[in-house]
Amino acid sequence: MKRGVFITLEGSDGCGKTTQTVRLKEKLARKGLKVAHTREPGGTSFAENLRQIILNPRNKISPIAELLLYEASRVQHTQEILLPALRQGKIVLCERYTDATVAYQGYGRKINPRWIEDLNRMATGGLTPDLTILLDIPVEEGLKRARKSGGKRGDRLERENLLFHRRVRRGYVHLARREPQRIKVVSARGTVAEVENKIENVLRSKFPQWF
Ligand SMILES: Nc1ncnc2c1ncn2[C@@H]1O[C@H](COP(=O)(O)OP(=O)(O)OP(=O)(O)O)[C@@H](O)[C@H]1O
Ligand SMILES: [Mg+2]
16 A cells, blocks of 8 residues: 655754755655655644644644644544655655654643544544654754744744643653654754764665665
8 A cells, every 4th residue: 555655854853854854855855856845733734724723923832732722633634744755655745743742741741641642543544654853952952943044933832831842842752762763863062964874874774676
């Protein structure tokens, strides 16, 4: 059924996911590979609308409602974007996926991780990334980058306190320890080109046929 390759990029706010995914897409496309770039929450018009609701600082959203909005967006995104692209044999690069929900809503908001696991499975039908790049950066540095690009006060999640963001980072690191075959940690410190090279090295070792 699935013929393509599913790669996710994860990491805290401002770590460089968009920057690096754009570069990676261009690099692979130059080699003649078919690549799709998408992101969560979003990717479809319904899910992009949900994204606006989720990230709008004016909305007061309880943790469980937030979790369900993310998962609702994930259902549509998986069915309308991820699965069709994978069926077409594409390399799918997706910014954020199920690991983000474990890190943000599980570790960050402290929601029962078993609920999150169940909802993730329900939303995706069990579709799991072939490879996940975790861009790891100290919380303050990431937030500084995010504020530089997205406005001083940040979106609803970026406005959370430092302790929240530290729990998120710790959550990601725990996930990577639990699934070292799938999740590769790449330090997001250093220049854009340095991080890009580190990501390329991970890809080279996993998919040498692309290089
Ligand atoms: N290695 C780097 N060094 C310095 N600045 C960087 C680096 N990588 C990205 N940036 C800058 O940091 C800001 C955030 O980067 P980017 O938007 O790629 O992060 P992101 O992980 O997609 O953030 P978000 O979680 O908010 O979507 C941008 O202004 C970007 O130009
Ligand atoms: Mg981004």
